[in-house]
Every structure is written in structure tokens, then in C-alpha cells.
Amino acid sequence: MEQIFFYILGAITLVSAFLVVSLRRPIQNVLFMILMMVGLAGLFILLHAEFVAMVQLVVYAGAIMVLFLFVIMLLNLDQLKMPPPEGSHVRWWAGAVIAFAVMGLIWLAFKMYLAPEVPPVEQAGASNTVVVGKALFTTYLLPFEIASVLLLAAIVGSVLLARSRS
Amino acid sequence: MLEHYLFLSAALFTLGVVGVMIRRNLIVVLMCLEMMLNAVNLSFIAFARYLGSVEGQIIVLFTMVVAACEVAVGLAIAVAVFRSRGTINVNDVNLLKW
Amino acid sequence: MDLAIPVILVIVKVLLVIFVVLTFVAYTTLLERRVLGWFQVRLGPNRVGPWGLLQPLADGAKLLLKEEVTVTAANRWIYLVAPLIVVTCALTPFAVIPFAKDLYLDRIFDQAASKFVLNTGVISDLNVGILFVFAVSSLGTYGVLLGGWSSNNKYSLLGGVRAGAQMISYELALSLSVIGVLLLAGTLSLTQIVEAQDSVWKWYVFRQPLGFILFLIAGSAEIGRTPFDLVECENELVAGYQTEYSAMKFGLFYLGEYAHLLFLSALMTTLYFGGWQGPFFPPIVWFLIKTFFFAFVFIWIRATYPRLRYDRVMAFGWKVLLPVGLFNVMVTAFVYTLWLQYRG
Numbered sequence: 001m002e003q004i005f006f007y008i009l010g011a012i013t014l015v016s017a018f019l020v021v022s023l024r025r026p027i028q029n030v031l032f033m034i035l036m037m038v039g040l041a042g043l044f045i046l047l048h049a050e051f052v053a054m055v056q057l058v059v060y061a062g063a064i065m066v067l068f069l070f071v072i073m074l075l076n077l078d079q080l081k082m083p084p085p086e087g088s089h090v091r092w093w094a095g096a097v098i099a100f101a102v103m104g105l106i107w108l109a110f111k112m113y114l115a116p117e118v119p120p121v122e123q124a125g126a127s128n129t130v131v132v133g134k135a136l137f138t139t140y141l142l143p144f145e146i147a148s149v150l151l152l153a154a155i156v157g158s159v160l161l162a163r164s165r166s
Numbered sequence: 167m168l169e170h171y172l173f174l175s176a177a178l179f180t181l182g183v184v185g186v187m188i189r190r191n192l193i194v195v196l197m198c199l200e201m202m203l204n205a206v207n208l209s210f211i212a213f214a215r216y217l218g219s220v221e222g223q224i225i226v227l228f229t230m231v232v233a234a235c236e237v238a239v240g241l242a243i244a245v246a247v248f249r250s251r252g253t254i255n256v257n258d259v260n261l262l263k264w
Numbered sequence: 265m266d267l268a269i270p271v272i273l274v275i276v277k278v279l280l281v282i283f284v285v286l287t288f289v290a291y292t293t294l295l296e297r298r299v300l301g302w303f304q305v306r307l308g309p310n311r312v313g314p315w316g317l318l319q320p321l322a323d324g325a326k327l328l329l330k331e332e333v334t335v336t337a338a339n340r341w342i343y344l345v346a347p348l349i350v351v352t353c354a355l356t357p358f359a360v361i362p363f364a365k366d367l368y369l370d371r372i373f374d375q376a377a378s379k380f381v382l383n384t385g386v387i388s389d390l391n392v393g394i395l396f397v398f399a400v401s402s403l404g405t406y407g408v409l410l411g412g413w414s415s416n417n418k419y420s421l422l423g424g425v426r427a428g429a430q431m432i433s434y435e436l437a438l439s440l441s442v443i444g445v446l447l448l449a450g451t452l453s454l455t456q457i458v459e460a461q462d463s464v465w466k467w468y469v470f471r472q473p474l475g476f477i478l479f480l481i482a483g484s485a486e487i488g489r490t491p492f493d494l495v496e497c498e499n500e501l502v503a504g505y506q507t508e509y510s511a512m513k514f515g516l517f518y519l520g521e522y523a524h525l526l527f528l529s530a531l532m533t534t535l536y537f538g539g540w541q542g543p544f545f546p547p548i549v550w551f552l553i554k555t556f557f558f559a560f561v562f563i564w565i566r567a568t569y570p571r572l573r574y575d576r577v578m579a580f581g582w583k584v585l586l587p588v589g590l591f592n593v594m595v596t597a598f599v600y601t602l603w604l605q606y607r608g
Contacts, residue, residue, distance in 0.1 A: 062402025121218025
């Protein structure tokens with residue numbers, strides 16, 4: 001059962017990721033990116049990480065990608081002419097070669113170092129949200145606070161950068 | 167099963183790398199960066215499940231925070247670049263290139 | 265066989281809920297038009313059938329039979345997909361709303377019923393239920409945004425961008441207002457939240473009055489009802505993102521809008537007014553009474569208040585609702601902790 005769902009969701013994720021890389025219109029890229037996020041959220045649920053899956057949907061698919069969409073709409077990038085730069089075929093082939101090389105390396109690493117069959121460890125009792133919440137607010141409290149400061153810095157920085165000069 | 171997840175994550179990461187290398191649109195490059203972060207998130211979650219620890223999920227949450235910051239600042243830079251140069255083609259923004 | 269029966273029953277249950285929700289959505293449109301008619305001392309639709317009860321069917325037939333216009337300059341695929349996204353994201357969250365305690369399946373199947381996890385008054389009791397609701401409704405933004413953008417029309421684009429910005433801003437306030445309830449209930453599952461409110465005094469509206477008011481305001485902005493309906497305000501933007509849509513594609517947007525209205529009422533009932541809990545009547549009756557009462561409240565608000573200005577709406581969302589929501593969360597956490605300490 002898990003395998004079937006894994007293959008369906010994995011196929012959705014991979015195909016839409018490929019389309020993000022290969023399609024030329026930014027708006028289509030964004031749409032397939034959202035589809036990829038949804039597929040990944042499904043995979044997270046498959047891995048018993050419901051809380052992270054929902055956060056993935058809310059934060060990534062619901063907020064970050066809307067930001068992309070806004071920028072594309074406001075700058076009207078879809079109508080913008082992006083002339084194909086010279087040597088783009090060379091770049092595509094280079095990309096394909098790199099992809100195969102990296103995948104081959106990773107495959108080799110798996111074959112050499114990974115134990116073939118590790119059974120999943122079932123977490124006892126409490127629901128995923130409780131476990132994550134407890135860890136986040138006790139052991140990882142300091143990183144959590146630092147993350148909030150980082151967010152504040154990002155807000156200030158992006159407002160400063162994007163504001164008009166007048 | 168763990169191997170499957172890791173391989174999927176590796177494939178996603180590779181697609182992200184390739185995207186960053188071959189695409190010239192700044193916004194799409196940013197999206198491919200996000201894709202790489204997502205791929206890493208997937209392997210973290212898979213490890214969390216197969217090692218029975220919650221740390222993998224915690225670190226994914228922090229990655230998401232960093233990703234959100236990165237996108238906000240990155241898109242602000244994209245908007246600023248577009249305002250001043252009228253393009254977001256990465257090849258045309260090369261004033262600092264030696 | 266052992267696997268097939270539960271699967272079939274689940275599918276039947278889902279179809280049943282969708283059918284019922286769609287019927288209620290159709291009749292909510294009638295309710296809105298009749299009630300607005302009363303408020304404005306006129307009759308409202310009363311020609312088709314007794315009290316106009318067949319009006320939704322007539323409207324549906326009209327929308328189905330109209331000519332489908334696809335704008336030439338539109339971005340065809342996105343233009344066609346946008347209404348589907350809206351409807352899907354409006355109907356999906358109903359899956360986690362507990363509409364009754366159980367389905368009385370044990371009376372039909374005797375012992376067999378206990379074998380299925382099916383005998384609950386909710387399609388799927390997710391342990392991250394409320395997060396699921398927010399996740400799906402945040403995806404709904406895309407339908408509106410893309411619909412406005414792909415029509416290739418100034419008014420549509422303005423409406424779409426307005427809708428996107430407004431929905432994102434108010435979603436924040438909406439989630440903040442709910443956090444108070446989640447703190448008190450100690451769970452994200454909507455079923456358990458309902459079960460925690462087993463007497464009137466435990467209804468969260470009494471323990472979270474500020475949170476409830478925030479939820480009401482942010483919720484009506486989230487679904488784009490008056491006084492926050494500048495997403496589609498007829499007199500400046502024609503109809504906003506749906507200007508270029510006709511026939512059933514417009515019908516889907518319309519459906520999504522009223523499904524959102526019903527869903528928000530149901531969520532409000534679940535979170536603050538004890539869901540299906542109540543004396544004398546069966547749970548489902550209580551649930552419907554409460555839900556339709558809140559649908560009525562939304563229509564009442566529409567008949568009473570004028571529309572706000574756009575910059576005021578955004579300023580209100582970010583500078584008033586958000587700080588007040590944070591304040592509410594802090595006070596709730598503080599008082600709740602003190603209470604726990606005091607109680608031992």
C-alpha cells in the first residue's frame with residue numbers, strides 16, 4: 001500500500017519538478033512548483049510527519065509560491081521577451097551530463113554505504129504534532145528564537161530592498 | 167523503502183542543480199533553489215521516520231524558515247534589479263563580473 | 265471482501281456529504297436572496313415554486329445551458345483550471361468537519377458496524393484537522409489569483425491581485441484567532457475540540473470572546489464577504505476576477521463562494537459553539553441549526569454594512585487584527601498557565 005502511494009506521489013513530484021526546470025513560461029513554472037509541493041506534502045504524510053506536511057502546504061505552497069506569483073504578475077514577466085541566450089543547447093547538454101553524473105554518484109554511494117533494508121521505527125503514543133511541538137519548545141527553543149530574529153531581519157531587508165526610491 | 171525516498175530526494179536535488187545551471191530567469195533560478203531545499207527536506211523526513219527520531223522534522227521546520235527568508239529577500243532583489251535594469255536575465259546582470 | 269466493504273462505504277459517505285453540501289450551497293444562495301429581500305423590504309425571488317424554492321434549480325439549469333464563452337486573449341488552460349481550483353479547495357475542507365456524533369450504523373449493521381472505523385460523523389478525523397483546513401484554504405487563493413490573471417483584463421487582474429493580498433493577510437489573523445481555542449483544547453483535531461465542549465459553559469465562545477470576534481471579522485474577509493468584498497466590488501471592478509467568466513465556469517466560482525460561506529459557518533460552529541453538541545434534538549439537527557444561523561449572520565452583515573476602502577482593509581488587517589490576535593494568544597496562554605498552576 002505504502003509503495004503504491006509512494007510511486008504515485010513520487011511520479012507527480014518528479015514530473016512536475018522536471019517541468020519546472022524545462023518549461024519556458026514563468027507562470028507555468030510556478031504552477032508546477034505548487035504541484036511539486038503538494039506531492040511532497042503527500043510524501044511527508046506517508047512518512048508519518050503530518051505536522052510538517054501541513055506546514056509545508058501552508059508555508060511553501062500557500063505563502064511562498066504566492067509571493068512568486070505576485071512578483072511575476074506585478075512585473076508582468078510572462079509577457080517579457082527572454083531571448084534564448086547563445087549556447088543554450090550546450091547548456092542543456094551540460095545539464096543532462098551533470099544530472100547523470102550526480103545521480104550516478106549518489107547511486108554508488110547508496111550501494112556502498114547504505115544498509116539495504118532498514119525497517120521504519122514506529123513512534124509510540126503521542127501524536128506527531130505533540131512530539132514535534134514538545135521538542136521545538138524545549139530542546140530547540142534557542143534555535144526557534146533565533147529563527148524568529150532571522151525572519152524579522154528578512155522582513156526589514158526585503159522591505160528596504162523593494163521599496164521605491166522616490 | 168528508505169532507499170526509494172532517498173533516491174527520489176537525490177533526483178529532485180539534481181533537477182534543482184540542473185535548473186540553477188541552465189535557466190537564466192532569476193525567478194526560476196530562485197524556484198530551483200527552493201526545489202533543492204525541498205529535496206533535502208524530503209531526505210530529512212525520511213531519515214526521521216527510519217531512525218525513529220523527531221530531529222529530522224524539527225530541522226525541516228527550520229529549513230522552511232530559512233527558505234522563507236531567502237525567498238523574501240531574493241524576490242526583493244529581483245524586483246530591485248528589474249526596476250534598475252529592466253531585465254531579470256541573470257546573464258545581463260554582470261556588472262560585478264570580472 | 266473484507267477490504268471492499270469499508271472502501272465502498274467510505275466512498276458512499278464522501279459522495280453523500282458532497283451531495284448534501286452542494287444542495288445546501290444551492291439553497292444558501294436562495295436564503296441570501298430572500299433574506300436580503302426582507303432586509304430591503306422587497307420580495308426577493310418568489311416566482312419559481314412555492315416561496316421560490318425551485319429557484320436554485322432554475323439558476324443551475326440556466327448556468328448549465330448558457331453559451332460557454334472563452335476569451336480569445338485568455339491564457340486558455342489556466343483560465344479553465346482556475347474555477348476548478350476554487351471549487352475543489354472550497355469543498356475539500358468539509359472532510360474534517362464533524363457534523364454528528366456517529367452515523368447510527370450500529371442500528372443497521374449490528375455488530376458488523378464496529379468493525380469499521382466508519383461509524384463517526386466525520387469523513388476523516390485528522391489529528392492535524394485545523395491545519396488541514398488552513399492548508400487547503402490557502403491553496404484556494406490560487407484559483408482566484410490565476411482566474412483574475414489569466415482573463416487578461418485590467419479589472420480581473422486588479423480583482424485577482426486584491427483577492428490574493430487580502431486572503432493572505434487575513435489568513436494570518438484567522439489562524440492567530442484560532443490559536444486561543446487550540447491552546448485551551450490542547451489538540452488540533454476538530455472532533456476532539458467538539459467533544460471538549462460538552463456543556464454550554466464550556467463553549468469556547470465564552471472562554472475566547474475576543475478570539476471569536478477576531479475569527480468572525482477575519483473569516484468574513486477571508487471569504488470576501490461584505491464589508492470586505494472589494495475583491496469583486498461591482499461598481500469599481502465590474503466583478504473582479506470573475507468578470508470574464510460565463511456559464512458554468514462562473515457557476516463554479518459562485519458555488520465556491522457560497523461553499524466557503526457555509527464552510528466558515530460550520531467551522532465557527534465547530535470551534536466556538538460546540539459543534540453538534542446540544543440537548544433534545546439529534547446532533548446533526550443542532551449542527552445544521554447553528555451552521556445556518558451563522559450563514560444568516562453573514563447575510564445580515566452584508567445587508568447592514570457598506571464596503572470598506574482597500575487601503576483601509578489592508579491597514580486594518582495588519583495594524584489592528586494582527587496585534588490584537590497576538591495579544592489574545594498571549595493573554596490566553598498566560599491565564600491558562602496560571603489556572604493550571606492554581607489548580608495544582
